[in-house]
Amino acid sequence: MALLPLCCGAVTAGFMCHLFYFRLGEHLDDAPKILLLSVFSPVALLNGLTVLGYSIREATTVVIVLWASFVGGLWTSMSVYRAWLHRLRDYPGPFLARISKFWYVWQTSDLKDYKHIQEWHEKYGDYVRTGPNEISIADPDIVEIVHGGRSQCTKSIWYNIGFPMMTLHQMRDKKMHERRRRAGWDQAFNVQSLRAYDDRVVSCTDMLLQQILSLAGQSVDVSKWMTYYTYDVMGEVAFSRSFDALKTGQAHFAIKIMHQNLIPLGLFQHTPWLLHIMTKLPAKMMPMTKFLEYCESCVAQRKSVKPEKPDVFHHLLREPFFGNAHDDHQLLVGDSRLIITAGSDTTAAALTFALYHLASEPALAEQMRSELFSNGIDSAQVAKPTALQHLPYLNAVIQETLRMHPPIPNGVFRDSPAQGLTCGDRYIPGNVTILTPTYVIQRSPKAYKQPDSFIPERWTTRPELLINRGAFLTFGGGASSCIGKQLAYMEMRTVLAKLVLEFEIKFDSLEDGQALLNETKDCFTCILAPLHLVFSSRKRR
Numbered sequence: 117m118a119l120l121p122l123c124c125g126a127v128t129a130g131f132m133c134h135l136f137y138f139r140l141g142e143h144l145d146d147a148p149k150i151l152l153l154s155v156f157s158p159v160a161l162l163n164g165l166t167v168l169g170y171s172i173r174e175a176t177t178v179v180i181v182l183w184a185s186f187v188g189g190l191w192t193s194m195s196v197y198r199a200w201l202h203r204l205r206d207y208p209g210p211f212l213a214r215i216s217k218f219w220y221v222w223q224t225s226d227l228k229d230y231k232h233i234q235e236w237h238e239k240y241g242d243y244v245r246t247g248p249n250e251i252s253i254a255d256p257d258i259v260e261i262v263h264g265g266r267s268q269c270t271k272s273i274w275y276n277i278g279f280p281m282m283t284l285h286q287m288r289d290k291k292m293h294e295r296r297r298r299a300g301w302d303q304a305f306n307v308q309s310l311r312a313y314d315d316r317v318v319s320c321t322d323m324l325l326q327q328i329l330s331l332a333g334q335s336v337d338v339s340k341w342m343t344y345y346t347y348d349v350m351g352e353v354a355f356s357r358s359f360d361a362l363k364t365g366q367a368h369f370a371i372k373i374m375h376q377n378l379i380p381l382g383l384f385q386h387t388p389w390l391l392h393i394m395t396k397l398p399a400k401m402m403p404m405t406k407f408l409e410y411c412e413s414c415v416a417q418r419k420s421v422k423p424e425k426p427d428v429f430h431h432l433l434r435e436p437f438f439g440n441a442h443d444d445h446q447l448l449v450g451d452s453r454l455i456i457t458a459g460s461d462t463t464a465a466a467l468t469f470a471l472y473h474l475a476s477e478p479a480l481a482e483q484m485r486s487e488l489f490s491n492g493i494d495s496a497q498v499a500k501p502t503a504l505q506h507l508p509y510l511n512a513v514i515q516e517t518l519r520m521h522p523p524i525p526n527g528v529f530r531d532s533p534a535q536g537l538t539c540g541d542r543y544i545p546g547n548v549t550i551l552t553p554t555y556v557i558q559r560s561p562k563a564y565k566q567p568d569s570f571i572p573e574r575w576t577t578r579p580e581l582l583i584n585r586g587a588f589l590t591f592g593g594g595a596s597s598c599i600g601k602q603l604a605y606m607e608m609r610t611v612l613a614k615l616v617l618e619f620e621i622k623f624d625s626l627e628d629g630q631a632l633l634n635e636t637k638d639c640f641t642c643i644l645a646p647l648h649l650v651f652s653s654r655k656r657r
């Protein structure tokens with residue numbers, strides 16, 4: 117058989133495939149079919165050729181040559197286009213990042229994405245091309261443009277991770293998302309509902325205090341205990357059901373599974389099509405299955421009880437969304453996963469980093485104490501979270517922690533509108549994915565003076581240290597911003613106020629906080645490295 121014409125045909129087909137299919141639009145749903153096609157079409161061709169009378173050797177040679185030519189054509193077309201012809205070609209960045217997202221996955225396989233993004237911004241400037249069709253923008257002015265109320269940007273394909281499971285967070289259609297927020301979610305987090313959660317937050321905080329008191333003078337891994345605390349709060353607030361992590365001093369199996377799942381998510385979140393293929397694996401092979409089964413059980417159990425006080429599910433269950441029982445149930449399972457994951461590891465990270473700063477600089481805790489005392493607040497008063505709402509210094513310590521250590525450090529992805537957008541004198545073409553890297557933006561000298569120093573006063577008495585207030589992106593922005601923000605603040609204020617009133621907080625003798633700062637894993641939310649602190653009761657002094 118004459119191989120040359122076949123070869124040329126296959127190369128051309130590879131080019132066409134890229135130019136008229138892969139280059140245009142999103143193909144996430146097709147990913148499993150494409151994988152199957154690429155495995156089975158060579159086998160079918162081999163079979164066909166042997167049926168036509170070719171020897172196995174000849175047929176295998178033809179198939180290999182055709183396949184290699186097709187893939188070669190496809191990749192050559194993709195690489196040339198992405199490297200030199202793409203609309204983002206003039207934006208600087210690591211060369212291989214422009215060819216394939218696998219390069220990014222490889223570079224960030226240590227799960228320190230935000231640190232790598234920071235290095236690239238230091239090297240290439242505020243605009244860095246981080247993928248074939250993706251740009252990371254660290255200019256603080258981008259925050260309002262991409263996340264502001266009038267932004268025309270949309271959620272990127274990243275939000276399809278986990279499909280077909282649907283959650284409020286994953287809804288990319290703006291109208292649908294807005295409708296879902298109004299159907300239960302807004303009511304579940306309005307001021308009145310938050311007041312109904314006060315008691316549960318306080319009782320979890322008391323349990324945390326008791327456990328820390330029982331460990332007074334010993335080394336306490338606060339990363340672990342803050343995680344137990346925030347998971348217990350979310351269980352209580354969302355489903356009136358505790359994870360009992362504080363009581364047992366053990367990670368509930370849901371916490372363990374969640375953290376195991378975060379690793380593959382952290383690794384492959386940037387190639388959503390690969391994660392989408394994984395969702396087609398048999399349920400038993402899927403790492404997320406056990407966690408979803410747990411979420412399913414939470415929903416089923418919650419439907420069968422009527423708690424004394426309303427919880428988040430009280431509001432969600434009252435508002436059917438799709439109007440058919442199956443889809444509504446599935447949405448509730450998805451949303452229960454969302455509540456647990458969005459509300460727990462995030463707040464735990466914020467609390468742990470705040471405690472790191474309190475242990476590093478005892479003067480911070482001293483100032484917080486004197487503010488609490490001068491407002492007549494002792495430990496019993498903290499039982500009313502509202503009493504802490506307006507304390508400037510306590511809130512400034514929290515705000516500064518959230519600025520320097522955003523619990524979703526790498527930030528979120530949006531697609532530019534079809535007509536593109538401008539930021540200063542820069543034009544970003546349409547339908548391009550934009551990463552707004554929260555950690556980098558919140559340490560930008562264009563937004564904050566002395567950005568790498570922990571100075572709570574920038575939020576109170578030294579506003580001259582704030583250059584661009586709008587650069588604060590820790591809770592996202594616009595219609596999709598964090599709905600649990602006030603609950604998170606309530607938890608942080610209550611725990612930090614109680615801890616500084618009850619204890620002196622110091623590093624364990626072998627601790628310097630470097631593990632927390634450098635070994636924490638960025639998997640969208642964080643898996644915290646240990647932080648060992650010693651709490652000494654102030655009452656015994």
Ligand code: HEM
Nearest residue numbers: 285458459462463466523528590591592596598599600604
């Ligand atoms: C310090 C703690 C927290 C931080 C830093 C944080 C951060 C964020 C961010 C950045 C987003 C936007 C994500 C995006 O645009 O893709 C978000 C969304 C969300 N957060 Fe939080 N969060 C925290 C605590 C909580 C808590 C306690 C809850 C309670 C359940 C919660 C529930 C949610 C939900 C449901 C969404 C999705 C909102 C939507 O899509 O409309 N978060 N959070």
